Amino acid sequence: MSYTTEYLKKCQGLIETVAAQEAQILQAAKLFSESILAGRMVHVFGSGHSRIMVEEMWPRYGSFPGFNPIVELSLTFHNLVVGANGQRQAMFLENVTGLAAQIVRNFDLSEVDTALVISSSGCNVVPIEMAEIFQKKGIKTVGIISKQHSEASTSKKQDGRKLQDFCEIVLDSGAPVGDAMIYVDGLETPVSPGSTVGSCMIINSIKAELANMLTQEGHPPKVLTAGAVIGAEKATEIFQAAYDEHAHRISKMYQKVGIESYVSKEK
Numbered sequence: 001m002s003y004t005t006e007y008l009k010k011c012q013g014l015i016e017t018v019a020a021q022e023a024q025i026l027q028a029a030k031l032f033s034e035s036i037l038a039g040r041m042v043h044v045f046g047s048g049h050s051r052i053m054v055e056e057m058w059p060r061y062g063s064f065p066g067f068n069p070i071v072e073l074s075l076t077f078h079n080l081v082v083g084a085n086g087q088r089q090a091m092f093l094e095n096v097t098g099l100a101a102q103i104v105r106n107f108d109l110s111e112v113d114t115a116l117v118i119s120s121s122g123c124n125v126v127p128i129e130m131a132e133i134f135q136k137k138g139i140k141t142v143g144i145i146s147k148q149h150s151e152a153s154t155s156k157k158q159d160g161r162k163l164q165d166f167c168e169i170v171l172d173s174g175a176p177v178g179d180a181m182i183y184v185d186g187l188e189t190p191v192s193p194g195s196t197v198g199s200c201m202i203i204n205s206i207k208a209e210l211a212n213m214l215t216q217e218g219h220p221p222k223v224l225t226a227g228a229v230i231g232a233e234k235a236t237e238i239f240q241a242a243y244d245e246h247a248h249r250i251s252k253m254y255q256k257v258g259i260e261s262y263v264s265k266e267k
Helices: 003-019 022-037 048-057 087-093 099-104 125-136 147-151 195-216 232-252
Strands: 042-046 067-070 114-118 140-145 169-172 180-182 191-193
Touching (some): 022 114, 022 140, 022 169, 022 195, 042 048, 048 067, 114 125
Parallel strands (some): 140 169
Antiparallel strands (some): 180 191
């Protein structure tokens, strides 16, 4: 068996894991639909490479407004690897207590909001504290973890609690302990992670169920769609409308944030 065949076979196992969670995926979509139909947003957060799942949800082709993608560059900018803005700093910062509170401080949150927090291990401090803050504010939160990896890992949070301890719904990407799925002959450590594959399947399954729910409620979402599918003029129209809707939604997140001022008071 080639390594390509082996990896794809492992991915088939991830599909089966995600498929077994259809009921929970529907529950997550239902929670999110309630926030979006109310004119609010689903806050989506992930540190490290979990940023990939945040951007998979919105904005990209086949996605639609209703999500607040919280991508903190200090935790997710991997391209330089070393030097200023390097990987060492990012890995250090995602375990700094109190950083999550500073991130959330930027938003005027409501109990009508919901949240999605992604962390493969479920053990890094910032995503755990994000979910903990959301829970304290009455915001129902969905977590995506790699169950096997999380159970084998030790939380870096002082009290030992993990992401799943602060989530109403927990979804499993199906990735193994350590994430990497392929052992190459002569190489001591495995390669080719699986959490991104499993987590992206979860993200897009939620997205499909959610699009159906919004449509059934009479509010079909403005889906970013390629010109090759619907023509350049229509695609541009939808893109502009979707971005404008996002602006309308996100403006509410800053309307009454923090200390009151004369511009934040009701007119």
